[in-house]
Amino acid sequence: MSFSSSICVVDDDIASREAIVGLIRAAGWNAEAFESAQHYLSRRTSRAPGCLILDVDMPELSGLALQQQLAEAQVDVPIIFVTGHGNIRMSVQAIKAGAVEFFTKPFDPDALLHAVEHVLAEREGRAAAQRRSETTPPASAHGMVGRSARLQDMLRRIATVATTDSTVLIQGETGTGKELIARAIHEQSGRRKGPFVKVNCAAIPANLLESELMGHERGAFTGALTRRIGRFEQAHEGTIFLDEIGEMALELQPKLLRLLQEREFERLGSPTTVRCDVRVVAATNRDLKAMTAARTFREDLYYRLSVFPLAVPSLRERKEDVPQLVSHFARQFAARMGKDAPHVDAATMERLVRYEWPGNVRELQNVIERAVILSEGPELSIEHDLGDELGPSAGGAPRSDELAEHTRAHILKVLESVDWVIAGPSGAAARLGMKRSTLLFRMRKLGIERPSARRSH
Incomplete structure (x- = not known):
């Protein structure tokens, strides 16, 4: 089912609505307001919204009843509850029925925006995966394209x-596709009908990570200001993907070690122990074994995570x-832009194959997307700015300081x-093809600050 980028807010309290x-519009998203569940159901479009923010206690048809009605009609729409009358039993009921988050008023605006951003990113990710499945050639699996022996072995x-419940360390x-691999493990497992939480x-x-x-x-x-259900609890009977675990x-x-061993934890501020049934997949681009030797990562946690190590x-x-990936991405982006798939001539393909790709598949994907945008005819056009990227560096990977400066610029x-x-x-x-949280992290890492912020110091 197709979905729109609009966020629908259903609340009978006009001030809250x-x-x-x-708040949603100030963050740059489209938002539609509805005073009741019936008003929402009378929408004239069959396209589901990108996200649905619901009050619980509404006249005639409650938010929980609307959630059930949508589920019975097999309408695929992520739901976030924001209510002034919530309790633990109600929040558990809503989460078990498929709600993404449950906030009680007064709520934290940043937490709500973070939840909306997460929902839209996950939704777009699933839509992108669906588009890939429609255009991917046979020699691909779960978005991973290629026929090389290394890829097929992986x-x-x-x-x-995937068929086991063992913890996997990717x-x-x-840029090598660690999240795609984590999703492939989940989708081939017995937990595939459960949630995948990243x-x-x-x-x-x-x-804030413990919370x-x-x-x-x-x-x-x-x-x-409100009670929050943690990611492990949200992933109950599914898979949790701990990306960049080396940064913990x-x-x-x-506390993570105890959770992995005992499958139980306590929420911050609560003496009650919560048990969870979760499959853990972790990923890192760092050498955790070297980090254990340097005592910057716990050795016992490393061995608990690396039950089944998977090198990408x-x-x-x-x-x-590379040639198959180039053709795949060229077709994919051309289809999104309403263009005919461009032809890649032998000289261009040779340059692409010769380059060392320090940013791996993600870098290749970005280069091809820009090339498709710039191409005006039937040939894939690698323009001068891309030529700088692919030319002098083609004999070897650029130095890390050069790559960082290029990224920063x-x-x-x-x-x-x-x-x-x-x-x-x-x-x-959105323009850089990354999540807001990822961009903020990279800005901090590269020392990028808004000019007004620098002047205020």
């Missing part, structure tokens, strides 16, 4: 471990897959072009 709509290992360079450990501040993973009670700490703070690692080959280790250029708007469909994160 207008406040949420204003796919066989994925199929082998290790590979940035957590980027590098994008969440260390002091993000395990949840918290209202008043557990300053700013905890040392002080939090013993870099793109330069499977260059024979590109992010700055995009930020300035959108007047430093980060979130929303027209913001810098």
Whole structure:
């Protein structure tokens, strides 16, 4: 089913409804307001919204009843509840029925925006996967394209471990497709009908990560205005994907170790132990074994995570897959842009194969997307700016400081072009093809600050 990018807010309280709509629009998304569940059901479009924000206690048809009605009609729409009359039993009921989040009023605006962003990113990811499945040639699996022996061996290992409940540690360079692999493991497992919950450990501040993973009670700490269900609890009977696990703070690692061993935890501010049935898949681009030797990562946690280690080959280790990946991405982006798939001439393909791709498949994907945008005829056009990227560096990977400076300059250029708007469909994160949290993390890492912020120091 197709879906729109609009976010629908259903609340019979006009003040609350207008406040949420204003918050959503200020963040750069489209929002529609509805005063009742019946009003929402009378929408004249058959396209589901990108996200549905629901009050629970409404006259005639409650939010929970609307959720059930939509589920029975097999309408695929993510639901976030925001209510002034919530309790633990109600929130558990809503989450079990498929709700993404459950907030009680007064709610934290940033937490609501974070939940909306996560929902839309996951939804677009599924839509992109569906588009890929419609255009991917036979020699691909779960979005991973190629016929090389290295890739096929990895796919066989994925199929082998997927049928178990063992913890998997995916290790590979940035841009090699570690999240695709995690999803492939989930989709081939017995938990495929359960949730797949992703957590980027590098994008969440260390002091908030414990709350993000395990949840918290209202008043557990300053700013905890509502009770929050953690990601492990959300992933019950499904899979949790801990991306960038090497960035997790040392002080939090013993709690994760206990959770992996005992399959139980306590929410912040609560003495009650919560048990969860979750399959854990972790990923990192760092050498965790070396980190254990340097005492920057717990050795016992490393061995608990690496029950089944899975090494992802870099793109330069499977260059024979580059032509197929180029053709795949060229078709994919041309279809999205309403263009005919461009032809890739032999000279262009040779340049693409010869390049070392320090950013791996993600870098190749970005280069082909830009090339399709710039191509005006039937041939894929690698223009001069892309030539700089592919030319002198083609004999070997650029130095890390050169790559960082190139990345910094590109992010700055995009930020300035959108007047430093980060979130929303027209913001810098969307233009760069990454999540808002990922962009903020990279900006911090590269020392990028808004000019006004620098002047205020």
